[in-house]
Amino acid sequence: MKLNRREVLRAGLSGLSMTTGAALRVGIFGQAAAALAAEAESNGKILVVLELSGGNDGLNTLVPYADDAYYKHRPKIGIPKKNLRPIDDHFGFSRGMVGFERLFKGGKLAVVHGCGYDNPSFSHFSSMAYWHTAAPNSGEQYGWVGRLADTIAPDAPPNFLVNIDSRQSLAVRSRRHVPVVFDNPNKFSRESFFDEHEAFASVPDSGKVDNPSRRFLLDTARSAKDASTLVQEAWSKYHSPVDYGIVGLDLPKVAALIEAGMPTRLYYTAYRNNAFDTHVFQNDVHQRLLTYASDAVSAFMLDLKRIGRADDVVVMMFSEFGRRVPENVSLGTDHGSANLMFVVGNQVKGGHYGQVPSLTKLDEGDNLIHTTDFRRVYATMIAGWLGHLDTRELLNGDFEPFGMFPHS
Numbered sequence: 544m545k546l547n548r549r550e551v552l553r554a555g556l557s558g559l560s561m562t563t564g565a566a567l568r569v570g571i572f573g574q575a576a577a578a579l580a581a582e583a584e585s586n587g588k589i590l591v592v593l594e595l596s597g598g599n600d601g602l603n604t605l606v607p608y609a610d611d612a613y614y615k616h617r618p619k620i621g622i623p624k625k626n627l628r629p630i631d632d633h634f635g636f637s638r639g640m641v642g643f644e645r646l647f648k649g650g651k652l653a654v655v656h657g658c659g660y661d662n663p664s665f666s667h668f669s670s671m672a673y674w675h676t677a678a679p680n681s682g683e684q685y686g687w688v689g690r691l692a693d694t695i696a697p698d699a700p701p702n703f704l705v706n707i708d709s710r711q712s713l714a715v716r717s718r719r720h721v722p723v724v725f726d727n728p729n730k731f732s733r734e735s736f737f738d739e740h741e742a743f744a745s746v747p748d749s750g751k752v753d754n755p756s757r758r759f760l761l762d763t764a765r766s767a768k769d770a771s772t773l774v775q776e777a778w779s780k781y782h783s784p785v786d787y788g789i790v791g792l793d794l795p796k797v798a799a800l801i802e803a804g805m806p807t808r809l810y811y812t813a814y815r816n817n818a819f820d821t822h823v824f825q826n827d828v829h830q831r832l833l834t835y836a837s838d839a840v841s842a843f844m845l846d847l848k849r850i851g852r853a854d855d856v857v858v859m860m861f862s863e864f865g866r867r868v869p870e871n872v873s874l875g876t877d878h879g880s881a882n883l884m885f886v887v888g889n890q891v892k893g894g895h896y897g898q899v900p901s902l903t904k905l906d907e908g909d910n911l912i913h914t915t916d917f918r919r920v921y922a923t924m925i926a927g928w929l930g931h932l933d934t935r936e937l938l939n940g941d942f943e944p945f946g947m948f949p950h951s
Contacts, residue, residue: 590924591797591810591843591858592688592714595836597819598667599862600876601883603829604640605654609633612902616869616909620826620876639834642841643885650893651844653886653947655920657900659913663864665878667817671863675714677918677938687921688809689717690937695808695929696720702770702805707793707812715811723770723807728778728796777803785846788838790814798846801856808929819862825875836860840887857888857928859920868902869909880906881913884920886947890928896945918942 607613608624609632627635628644636644646652660679664670673679677687685693692704692715699719706715706724715722781799793812800807814836821829840858847853865882881900897915906912922934923944935941 587855588929589801589808589810589852589856590929591794591812591856593792593794593836593840593858593860594671594712594714594811594813595819595860595862596667596671596813596815597817597821597862598670598864598866598878599819599832599882600821600825600829600866601862601881602866602868603825603876604637604833605630605634605883606637607633607899607902608635610902616902618870620870620874622826636837637830637833639830640837642837646841646844646887647893651887651889651891652893653891653945654895655884655886655915655945656895656897657881657911657914658861658884658897658917658920659864659881659911660916660918661913663880663910663913665864665880667820667863667878672713674861674863674917675712677921681939683939684716685718686712686714686716687937688714688811689720689722691925691929691931692717692809693719694937695931700806702773702807704809705797705800705805705807705811707796707810708815712811712813715809722811723774725771725774728774728799773803773805774800777805783846783849785842785849786838787842787846788835790835790839791842792836792839794839794843795846798843798850801847801852802850821866822871822875822877823873825870844887844889853889857886857891857924859924860885860887861917861920865911867909868905868911879910881911881915884917886920886923888928890948892947892949896947916942919945923947 602613602617603620603622606622606627608622608627608629614621622637624635626638628638628640629635630644630647636647643652647654660673662680664673664680675686676683688704696703697719702723704715704717704720704722706712706722707726708724709726711722711724777799778796781795781802783795783798787795792814797810797812814832818832819829840860843858844853847856861884862882865879866876867879871877900911900914902911904912918938918940919942921938922942925931925934925937927944927946927948934944
């Protein structure tokens with residue numbers, strides 16, 4: 544019985560099987576059948592958020608080689624034009640960022656300049672929390688991606704929100720949703736002692752339970768069990784000829800779930816372990832990190848094209864802060880403020896967005912003065928890409944989206 548993806552999603556029937564090469568059983572979605580049917584009627588757009596943890600140095604990522612002030616501030620770690628990949632008469636990507644250069648010149652990569660917020664924190668923990676919650680200098684308890692999921696799908700369909708990491712990010716913390724959080728797809732299961740396996744594997748029918756709190760817990764347990772089965776099977780069926788380079792940044796796992804028909808609209812992943820915290824001997828390490836990230840993202844776009852979903856997915860990249868403009872005595876850079884954000888996708892109108900911060904008018908700490916509130920980029924993803932027009936409550940204020948998409 545041959546069915547296309549939307550027919551399978553509309554069917555939403557436990558036990559129904561399809562013949563699409565992956566031979567994925569729709570039955571493993573279990574209680575997600577209603578969500579699948581709803582997803583079939585939606586616009587099918589997916590947002591992937593990629594976090595570059597540690598505070599990426601935007602000035603040595605996209606180098607303003609035409610600005611003499613850059614080299615005055617960085618006489619030793621400033622990258623000369625001959626070692627760059629120029630994209631115009633002012634900027635050039637770090638030498639290893641072949642994929643980003645190709646995406647930019649192909650009109651599929653948008654660069655947003657000067658992203659930050661008022662009264663910036665230079666603490667990794669605090670600043671990342673502000674970006675995770677879209678609420679700088681506050682104690683917001685839910686993440687902006689989690690709140691977005693609550694708004695788009697208030698009935699909390701299972702598997703709507705996926706976080707690929709060793710532990711859940713604050714960004715996906717939600718009032719209504721239980722995010723699917725996993726690291727290794729082959730080991731994605733509930734942790735337990737051997738003697739507990741059988742009990743955890745058997746989840747009673749929540750429909751026969753009167754107590755609403757117990758019913759909620761059983762539904763959550765069943766959703767997690769169904770999700771783990773889906774993730775494991777999707778990963779086992781995923782075989783891609785696309786080379787993601789040395790570090791895939793978990794993007795192959797995202798591609799596997801998209802190919803399998805997971806009803807997820809929001810994915811969150813990260814370049815982990817504070818990798819971009821480059822205080823000492825920055826240049827060689829930073830170039831490698833950027834090469835790995837560029838390779839992975841450009842490969843992900845190729846993989847999406849292979850599975851016929853390239854027009855449905857946008858990737859947004861950010862870091863919790865940039866680096867101080869002058870180099871330090873250890874040939875590195877210290878925690879700074881304003882930074883670049885990147886948005887990649889077939890539907891993206893590539894180019895430069897936002898005002899480029901001045902390299903001669905810095906703040907008292909020799910930091911760039913931010914010119915773009917980072918929540919404008921979030922608003923662009925929410926309203927411009929996903930089509931949810933009311934962003935004020937989600938982002939705790941009015942932030943004008945950029946015209947980054949054809950319909951916006």
